[in-house]
Amino acid sequence: MTSATVQPTAPAGQSAVLRGVKQGASILLAVATLVGLWEGYKAFGSWSGGTWPGTTRDLPVPSDNLNMPHSYDIVKQLFEPVTRRADDTLLVFLFKSAWFTFKEALLGFVIGTVIGLGLAVAMLRSNWLERGLVPWINVSQTIPLIALAPLVVTWGKSTFLSETQSVAIIAAYLTFFPVAVNGLAGLKSPDSEALELMRSYASPWSKTLFKLRFPAARPYLFPAFRLAAALSIVGTIVGEISAGVQGGIGRVVLDYAGKYSTGPERLYGSILAAAALGLFVFGLITLVERVLTRGQGVSGT
Amino acid sequence: MFNKTKPRWRLFGVLVALVLAAAACSSSEVDDAVGDAADTVAGDLADGTGDGAMADCESTDDVTLQLQWFAQSQFAGYYAAVAEGIYDKYCLNVTIAEGGVDIVPQQQLGSGAADYAISWVPKALGSRAEGIDIVNVAQIFQRSGTLQVSFKESGINSPADFAGKNIGSWGFGNEFELLAGAHKAGLDENTDFTIVGQNFDMLALINGEIDAAQAMTYNEYAQVLETINPETGELFTADDLTVIDWNEEGTAMLQDAIWADGTKLGDAAYDDQTTRFIAASMEGWIWCRDNADACVNHVLDAGSTLGATHQTWQLNEINKLIWPSAGGIGIMDQGLWDQTIEVATSEGVLAEAPDDGAFTTKYAAEAIDMLGDMDTTGDSWSPTTVVLTEGGE
Numbered sequence: 001m002t003s004a005t006v007q008p009t010a011p012a013g014q015s016a017v018l019r020g021v022k023q024g025a026s027i028l029l030a031v032a033t034l035v036g037l038w039e040g041y042k043a044f045g046s047w048s049g050g051t052w053p054g055t056t057r058d059l060p061v062p063s064d065n066l067n068m069p070h071s072y073d074i075v076k077q078l079f080e081p082v083t084r085r086a087d088d089t090l091l092v093f094l095f096k097s098a099w100f101t102f103k104e105a106l107l108g109f110v111i112g113t114v115i116g117l118g119l120a121v122a123m124l125r126s127n128w129l130e131r132g133l134v135p136w137i138n139v140s141q142t143i144p145l146i147a148l149a150p151l152v153v154t155w156g157k158s159t160f161l162s163e164t165q166s167v168a169i170i171a172a173y174l175t176f177f178p179v180a181v182n183g184l185a186g187l188k189s190p191d192s193e194a195l196e197l198m199r200s201y202a203s204p205w206s207k208t209l210f211k212l213r214f215p216a217a218r219p220y221l222f223p224a225f226r227l228a229a230a231l232s233i234v235g236t237i238v239g240e241i242s243a244g245v246q247g248g249i250g251r252v253v254l255d256y257a258g259k260y261s262t263g264p265e266r267l268y269g270s271i272l273a274a275a276a277l278g279l280f281v282f283g284l285i286t287l288v289e290r291v292l293t294r295g296q297g298v299s300g301t
Numbered sequence: 302m303f304n305k306t307k308p309r310w311r312l313f314g315v316l317v318a319l320v321l322a323a324a325a326c327s328s329s330e331v332d333d334a335v336g337d338a339a340d341t342v343a344g345d346l347a348d349g350t351g352d353g354a355m356a357d358c359e360s361t362d363d364v365t366l367q368l369q370w371f372a373q374s375q376f377a378g379y380y381a382a383v384a385e386g387i388y389d390k391y392c393l394n395v396t397i398a399e400g401g402v403d404i405v406p407q408q409q410l411g412s413g414a415a416d417y418a419i420s421w422v423p424k425a426l427g428s429r430a431e432g433i434d435i436v437n438v439a440q441i442f443q444r445s446g447t448l449q450v451s452f453k454e455s456g457i458n459s460p461a462d463f464a465g466k467n468i469g470s471w472g473f474g475n476e477f478e479l480l481a482g483a484h485k486a487g488l489d490e491n492t493d494f495t496i497v498g499q500n501f502d503m504l505a506l507i508n509g510e511i512d513a514a515q516a517m518t519y520n521e522y523a524q525v526l527e528t529i530n531p532e533t534g535e536l537f538t539a540d541d542l543t544v545i546d547w548n549e550e551g552t553a554m555l556q557d558a559i560w561a562d563g564t565k566l567g568d569a570a571y572d573d574q575t576t577r578f579i580a581a582s583m584e585g586w587i588w589c590r591d592n593a594d595a596c597v598n599h600v601l602d603a604g605s606t607l608g609a610t611h612q613t614w615q616l617n618e619i620n621k622l623i624w625p626s627a628g629g630i631g632i633m634d635q636g637l638w639d640q641t642i643e644v645a646t647s648e649g650v651l652a653e654a655p656d657d658g659a660f661t662t663k664y665a666a667e668a669i670d671m672l673g674d675m676d677t678t679g680d681s682w683s684p685t686t687v688v689l690t691e692g693g694e
Contacts, residue, residue, distance in 0.1 A: 062508060064531050083608050084694045085601060093605065150403030157414040244371060244401020246604070254402065255371065255606050260502040262527040262611075263692045 035071045042068055069265045074272070077265035090266065094252065094273035101236050101248040101277060104164050108171025109232040109281075113225070115172065116179025121209065123180075124187045141177050145235060148173065149242035156243075163245045170242075171235035175228035182224035186217025222289045229281040237274060249274050358392035362574050367415035370400040372603035374615035375519060375557070376419065377596050378441070382585030384599040391581040393574070397603075410435055410562055417562075417578060422555035422638075423645050424474050426655050434563035437660035439579045439631035439668070440638075441586065442622040445553035447478055448522055449545040450506065451513035458543055460550060461486040469499035469511035474650065479515065481552035481644045482545070503528070513545075519618035523611055527693045536691060554641040556622070559631070563658070572664070580668035583630050587675055590620050590682055611693025617684050624679030631665035 045063025052059065061067055078091040086093070119137070123130035149170050156166030190212050198208045240250025253274060256267040368376050379397055382388050388395040398415060400406065406418035407428035420428075422437065429435055449468070451457040457466060460482040468483075468490075470476040480490060490496050497511050503525050506514035516522040522544070530537045547553040559579060565571040589596035597613050623630060638660065645651040669677050 066504070066507065066528070066531060082605060083601075085609055086605065088605075153401070153403055154408065154412070157409060158412045242401060242403040244399050244404055246371070246399060251371075252606065258501045259524065259693070260500075261504045261507055262524050 038068065038071055042070070066261060066264060069268060074265045074268045077263075078269050090269055094249070094270060097247065097249045097252050097270075098273050098277045098280075101233065101240065101250065101274075102281070104167050104240070104245075104248060105171050105229075105232040105236040105281065107165070107168035108236060109175050109229055111168060112172035112175025112228060112232065113179050116176040116224075116228070117183050119176070119180040120183030120187055123184050124209075124213070125205075130184070137177065137180055140173070145170065145174065145238050146242070149238055153239070153243040163243050166243060167236055167239035167245055167248075170239035171232040174231040174235040178224040178227045178231070179221070182220045183217060186220030187213045189213075189220065190216045218293070222285065225289075226282050226285045229285050230278050233274070233278045233281055249277065358389075361389075361392050361394045362577075363394045363396070364388075364417065364574065364578055365396045365398055365415045366578075367398045367404070367406040367409040367418040368400050369406050369419055369421075369557075372397075372399055372600060373520075373607065374597060374600050374612045374619055377589045377600050377616050377619065378582055378586030379419075380585075380603050381589050381592075381596045381599045382581050384602070385585070385588060387584045387588065388578075388581045391577040393577060393581060395578075395581075407433055407435055407560065410560055413562075417575075418560045419557050420560055421474075422558055422641050423477060423650050425558070425560055426642075426645060426651055426659060427474065429655060429659060430651055435560045436563045436566055436658060437558045437633070438561045438566075438575060438663075439559040439582070439665040440555060440633045440660070441559060441582075441631055442555065442557040442619075443626050443634055443637070444548050444622045445478060445556055446518045446618065446622050447475070447547055447553075447556075448516050448518055449479060449482075449513045449547075450516045450522055450525065451543050452506070452541060453543055455512045455543070457513050457545070459486065460488065460545065463488055463494040463513070465494060466512040467495050467497045467510070469497050469505055469514040471499055471501060471515055475515060477644060477648045477650055478547040478550075478552045478554055481648055482547060482550045484647075485550070485552060518621070519615040523614045523618075523689055523693065526689045527611065527691060529691060536689070551640070552644050553637070554644055555637055558660075561664075566661075576664050576667045576671065579631060579664050580671040583665075583668055583672060583677065584675070586623060586630060587672075587677065587679075589616060590624055590679055593617065593620070593685070608693035610687065610690045614687040614689055614693075617687050620682065621684050624682045626678055628662075629665070629669045629677040630679070631668065632662050633660050633665075 041061075042063045045059055048059070050059055050062055050064075051057055065073070078094075079089050082088050082090050082093045088096070119133065123133055152170050152173075153163075153166050156163070156169070161169070187209070194212055194216075195208070198212055203211070236248070237250035237253070239245070240248040241254050244254075245251060249270065252270045253267070256263070256270050260267055366379055368379075372380065376397070379395070383395055383397065398404075398409070405428070406415070406420045407425050409415040410418040411428070411433035417438075418425075418435070419441075422440075425435060425437065449457075449460075455466070456462060460479075463483050463486070468479065470479055476496065480496075483490060483494065488494060497505070499505055499511060499514055501521070503514055503516065503521050505511045506525070507528060514521070516525070522542075525537050525542065526539065528537055529535065530541070559582065561575050562571070566575070593613070593616055597609070597616050600612050600616070601607050601609060626632065628634065642651070642654050646654055
């Protein structure tokens, strides 16, 4: 950070376009590969009659349309109405559900980030706190979330918390961790010369924190935010399934899982929507980072 | 370009925007806190005669009903009572809380998060034995809806045919009718057949991973009939399947009942509210019996992914579980209660038979009185034939 350089604008713009094209192409290639593997396995299965060729051993997953619907049938299902009565197509319905989940996850992300940053600053301030807290922070992530979720839901139900707020707390439980850990590393990252310079200015601790340590922590924080954003979606979906919150993508996945045999394409569609939501928040944080570091030169990644 | 201030303020701005957005998202959803206005409406009660027609509520009681699962026709009577304003008529403002994977209705009731809960009798008695004081105040379903379904070619026509087979069960307390049936036929699940954990869908049966699958008449059984048979390209039909019905095998256990908080029963206001809640719920079920199509629409309005023919089938099957109710809807059939306890104790669900306080017909009987000359037994009701479609849409 101390040696930030300014890149010439024009080539940077050009390379951004090029980078975008390359990125788009690699995403397309990844999707095509996945579809190819899926359909290839299905074709192999129907050619061999569902067994390894020359043996009577079954393939690990039956390749028929009930267990593995065609990828084009999944896409087709997205443009069919959710139910015969509904106006929305499955795609629109999944989009609305994903938006609902996004709002819960956002609350969880904000709570987790605030707690994570608070812990990082507290641990920076006091060695004693750091030594005391770090083991607990690590232990917190070894507790399986699905064991914890019902606890939060039950507890939330008998307090003032709404279902969606309980779900946000479950999401926050996952998100605070990377922010706290990376945040502390980032806040500690300035060189000792830089810290000594601040000291020579007689800069108070808080001023050093905001003028030096936080800016220096940025390259540590954004990867943590990206991870935390994706985790907030995971936590929210686990919470939704646990509490049975109506409206979110977790409920949709659970619902379609129970009706799997009568419409496998719908379950695959809802899983794709959950994955897309995870990618979306990941991209969103990246976008925020780009905006914040525009004109800042290399941000250290 | 060493201006460090600008980006920091941008970061601050983004954080503020995030906090505001998150706060806006949540504050609109906080409003379901339920006040505990236990005002007695005894005056209204005394006036209300005949068809439960209670006008001019002095006050309205807020009531939360906890279901076992998501909105579906299994709970149609309660949804209809809300949508048709039946609860309003009884001076109740009812909030229906859907279940979830980790929501145990008895616990919600015991912890005070719900005022009443719907639960199966053996599961609720298990909770009662663990010290949650809940009381069965209305036995809505008079029969068990659990089946063991297999394909004809498996040759499983009775529990005795389980021998040597893989028998699916959901577990979590859903296996006891099946185990009792097998034990009755002299089979032991440890030596004579294999119990296989089953998901809440019918894929394992269709894939042939299990020989017989657990299925509710009103849900999973229909799902098989909504699935295309990969061999014929047509839907599976009832002719492809053999069904073991635990009601016929004599090991059926009672299912959906309304449970109340035993610590509050005896309190005049809660008693009064309980009677009105049961009466209104019964009226909802009677309405769904007599107006099945309109009732299904209320259910469909409560969940966006519900298929119309599937829910129509489900309501028809649920009506079969309720009607006819020999003693009137909600009145406990002592014989079936005894059978439920017998199976529960012999299968080790319960260490001992519950005490006499586990169920009471007092409130259900008072509720039936409130319903006046409505048909509460449904003797003349007959089920319809619902044709299922692919995917139950």
